[in-house]
Structures are given as C-alpha cells and as structure tokens.
Amino acid sequence: MADRQNGAQSPEQQVRALYEEAETKTAKAFEDLVNRPSFGQLLALSAENTAALTRMAFDGIDLLWRNLRLAGRADIIRLSKQLHRTEDKLERVLQEVETLRDEVARERESVELDATEAPS
Amino acid sequence: MSVIDPFVGAVDRVMKFPVNALEYTNILLTTDDAVVGATPRDVVWTHRQTTLYRYRSPNRRYEVPLLLVFALINRPEIFDLRRGSSLVEFLVGEGFDVFLVDWGYPDEEDAEMGLDEYICDELEWAVRETLRASGAEELTLMGWCIGATLCAMYCGLDRGGGRVPVKNLALLTMPVDGRASNYANWVGDEDFDVDGVSELWGSVPGSAIDFANKLMKPVTNFWTTYRRLWEGVQDGSARREAYQSMAKWVADNPPFAGRAWAQWIHLMYRDGALVRGTVRLRNRVVDLHRIDQSVLVITAGADHIAPRPGTMPFFDLIASEDVDHFARPGGHIGLVAGSAARKELWPSIAQWLAARSDG
Numbered sequence: 001m002a003d004r005q006n007g008a009q010s011p012e013q014q015v016r017a018l019y020e021e022a023e024t025k026t027a028k029a030f031e032d033l034v035n036r037p038s039f040g041q042l043l044a045l046s047a048e049n050t051a052a053l054t055r056m057a058f059d060g061i062d063l064l065w066r067n068l069r070l071a072g073r074a075d076i077i078r079l080s081k082q083l084h085r086t087e088d089k090l091e092r093v094l095q096e097v098e099t100l101r102d103e104v105a106r107e108r109e110s111v112e113l114d115a116t117e118a119p120s
Numbered sequence: 121m122s123v124i125d126p127f128v129g130a131v132d133r134v135m136k137f138p139v140n141a142l143e144y145t146n147i148l149l150t151t152d153d154a155v156v157g158a159t160p161r162d163v164v165w166t167h168r169q170t171t172l173y174r175y176r177s178p179n180r181r182y183e184v185p186l187l188l189v190f191a192l193i194n195r196p197e198i199f200d201l202r203r204g205s206s207l208v209e210f211l212v213g214e215g216f217d218v219f220l221v222d223w224g225y226p227d228e229e230d231a232e233m234g235l236d237e238y239i240c241d242e243l244e245w246a247v248r249e250t251l252r253a254s255g256a257e258e259l260t261l262m263g264w265c266i267g268a269t270l271c272a273m274y275c276g277l278d279r280g281g282g283r284v285p286v287k288n289l290a291l292l293t294m295p296v297d298g299r300a301s302n303y304a305n306w307v308g309d310e311d312f313d314v315d316g317v318s319e320l321w322g323s324v325p326g327s328a329i330d331f332a333n334k335l336m337k338p339v340t341n342f343w344t345t346y347r348r349l350w351e352g353v354q355d356g357s358a359r360r361e362a363y364q365s366m367a368k369w370v371a372d373n374p375p376f377a378g379r380a381w382a383q384w385i386h387l388m389y390r391d392g393a394l395v396r397g398t399v400r401l402r403n404r405v406v407d408l409h410r411i412d413q414s415v416l417v418i419t420a421g422a423d424h425i426a427p428r429p430g431t432m433p434f435f436d437l438i439a440s441e442d443v444d445h446f447a448r449p450g451g452h453i454g455l456v457a458g459s460a461a462r463k464e465l466w467p468s469i470a471q472w473l474a475a476r477s478d479g
Contacts, residue, residue, distance in 0.1 A: 027339035080229035
C-alpha cells in the first residue's frame with residue numbers, strides 16, 4: 001500500500017505498460033522488416049504479378065463483353081480519350097479568346113484615356 | 121484505494137462492454153457519413169479531372185491570393201478537414217483569398233497524364249485562372265507533399281526568360297530527394313519494372329498506394345489506430361468527429377495516373393533528378409536554382425513519407441534570399457492537420473504569409 005501511495009503502479013497499470021512496450025517493440029520490428037530490400041523485392045514482384053493478373057482478367061472479361069457486341073471498357077476509355085483531346089483544344093481556344101478579349105479591353109481603355117486627356 | 125477496487129473496475133468494464141462495443145462499431149461503420157471539406161467554395165475552373173475552387177474570404181485583407189496544391193495521392197480535403205480543424209477555414213478567417221487545386225480521380229483514360237501534363241498544363245492553367253479570378257498579378261503557391269514538389273518544379277521550369285507569377289512559395293513536408301527514404305527500398309531497385317506496371321495498370325489503383333503507404337508502419341496503421349480508438353471509447357475520451365473525418369480522408373484514395381507515377385518513382389527514388397537538375401518537362405529543364413521567391417519550407421521530425429533529410433538539399437539549390445524553415449516535431453500529415461496545428465503551426469504560417477501578401 002505504501003508503495004502505491006509513493007507512485008508505484010497498480011497491477012492493471014503494470015499489465016498495460018507491459019503490453020504497450022510489447023506493441024512498440026513489435027511495431028519497430030515490423031518497420032525494420034518492411035524496410036529490408038528483400039521485402040521490397042517481394043512487394044515489387046507482388047505488384048508486378050497483381051498488375052499483370054488484373055490486366056489479364058479485365059482483358060478477358062472485356063473480350064467476352066465486346067463479342068456480345070456491347071461497348072466494353074476499352075471502348076469507353078477510347079471515347080473518354082477523344083473527349084479529353086477535344087477538351088484540351090477547347091481549353092486552349094478559350095485561353096486565346098480570353099487573352100484577345102483582355103487585349104481589346106486594354107486598348108479600349110487606353111483609347112478612352114487618350115480621348116479624355118486630349119485638349120478639347 | 122482498497123483491495124477490491126481493481127475487481128470493481130474489471131466488473132464495471134465487463135458490464136459496459138456491450139455498450140462500448142456498439143459505440144466502437146458505430147464509429148467505424150458510420151465513418152463515411154463524416155462531413156469532410158465543409159467550407160463553402162465556388163468552382164472557378166475545370167479541365168479534365170482538375171477543378172479549381174475558390175474559398176471567398178468575407179474580410180479579405182491581403183491582395184496576393186493563395187493557391188493550395190495537394191499531392192497526386194489522397195484528396196486535397198485534408199486542407200479543409202472539418203469545421204474547427206480546417207486550415208482553409210483558418211486562412212479564410214485571417215483574410216486570405218484562398219484557391220485550391222483538386223486533381224480529381226484519374227482513371228484509365230488518364231493513364232497518359234504525366235508530371236509534364238500536371239505541371240505544364242493543369243498547374244500552369246490553375247495559376248492563370250487564379251490570377252484572373254482574383255485580379256492579382258502574382259500569387260502564393262502552397263504545396264503539400266507531392267504537391268509541394270510540383271510547386272517547386274513549376275517555379276523551376278525554364279520559361280525562356282519569362283517570369284513565373286509566383287510571389288511566395290510555401291512548401292509543406294516536401295520530398296526532394298527520396299533515394300534514402302523507405303520507399304526507395306521498395307521501388308528503387310532497377311529490377312522492379314515501374315514502366316511495365318504503370319502500363320499494365322493504366323492508373324495505379326489508389327487502394328494499392330494506400331496499402332503501400334500503410335505498410336511502412338504496419339502495426340501502427342493496421343492495429344494501434346483501432347486499439348487506441350477502442351481505449352478511447354472505453355474511457356469516454358474518443359473524439360468521434362476527429363477520428364471519423366481523418367479516417368474518411370485516409371480511406372479516400374484516388375488512382376495515381378500511370379505515367380505520372382512512373383515518372384515520380386524514377387525522378388524521386390531512383391535518379392535523384394531534381395537534385396541533379398536533370399528533370400525535363402516537355403523538353404524544358406526544371407532547375408531549382410530559378411526559384412528566387414520568398415520561400416517557406418516546413419518539415420516534420422517524424423515524417424516517414426518525406427523524411428527531413430530528403431528535403432534539406434532544397435536549401436542548397438534555390439536562389440531565394442528570403443528563406444524560412446519551420447522544423448517541427450510531428451508526422452507527415454499530423455504536423456499540419458493534427459489537433460495541435462491550429463494553435464502552433466497555422467498562426468506561424470499565417471504570420472509568414474501576411475508579411476508577404478500585400479501587393
């Protein structure tokens with residue numbers, strides 16, 4: 001009892017402290033593990049294989065779908081890319097128009113300024 | 121304290137277990153209902169997946185507008201997480217005219233988007249639209265994570281003698297040379313066919329990038345977060361709103377446009393191209409020596425995504441004379457979005473900006 005009054009921990013607090021210490025050490029150990037080059041190689045290989053398998057699965061489904069004469073993902077992507085190209089052109093045209101409009105406005109302002117400054 | 125107190129405590133916890141379990145489950149299951157990015161905003165401009173937003177300040181005090189640029193992974197709502205914990209809300213309240221670039225959700229049709237498209241088109245045009253909307257001649261660029269690197273690259277881009285309309289550059293937890301970071305262990309090996317993977321995937325799924333990010337601190341991200349929430353529920357200290365808004369943001373992972381992802385890995389984790397000055401975007405050299413704006417760099421001591429040593433070479437590369445470095449404790453996101461940021465970091469940022477934001 002005297003120990004507790006002096007700031008000693010209760011059994012529950014001791015258990016908690018032990019658990020947190022264990023968790024911290026485990027976390028550190030896992031961080032060391034994932035930072036090893038061998039883990040990086042494993043992850044890289046997994047990413048490559050997952051990407052390849054995903055692609056094969058999607059392509060297979062898409063092939064089946066398109067053979068049913070339905071628009072597949074590849075068709076939608078192609079259409080979206082065409083839309084993107086059109087949007088790019090439109091954006092550039094809009095910027096040109098805005099620049100020209102700004103130039104006209106500036107010229108008009110300077111003409112008006114000249115007119116007001118000119119002696120009557 | 122009597123001998124039976126621990127037993128009373130244990131019985132109490134057992135009795136409360138069903139209620140706590142329900143509360144815990146409810147917090148996890150209703151995370152999607154959290155309101156993220158609630159500050160009112162207008163859409164100023166859109167192009168492809170990119171949207172430029174404006175947060176109008178009712179008491180605008182500074183002439184130079186502020187354009188916020190977030191990373192190509194995760195969503196820019198971290199700038200405006202929730203009421204009372206929103207950097208955007210804070211800056212608007214301080215009188216800044218705030219704009220934000222949202223890169224959207226790139227899909228397979230955006231696989232061709234590279235860093236050149238993001239910097240030479242999207243960011244260039246977002247800057248243009250910000251200046252047009254605000255009526256200012258110059259702006260402040262504030263980037264975070266990859267967004268900060270994009271801002272620095274934008275300012276370092278060869279313009280054939282023309283001047284970039286950026287007055288100030290604020291860069292939060294910015295990676296510059298990632299060759300010594302943990303990521304380099306994973307993707308730096310030449311055996312990893314980055315270009316092949318990006319081509320196969322088109323756009324790299326956000327879930328894959330999120331998984332890889334979490335894997336850097338697996339126990340913390342997959343276990344400790346949930347254990348702490350459970351303890352918070354048990355002792356009544358769990359902050360539902362704070363947890364849910366952050367959890368919702370963390371789980372919202374847009375894909376990374378394939379070409380941009382591959383370019384990022386090459387320049388950041390393999391070649392150190394930014395430091396070596398060998399980055400070329402549309403045949404224009406990106407040279408960080410061109411940066412002569414007022415620069416604020418903020419680094420976090422416990423940042424495992426953009427570790428401080430990976431940012432430090434930036435200071436030797438730029439030509440700016442007005443340079444400040446806030447080296448603070450904290451993590452990659454928590455530094456700026458954590459609960460302490462509002463009292464400590466945000467006022468410092470606002471003070472730095474205020475001194476440099478009058479026409």
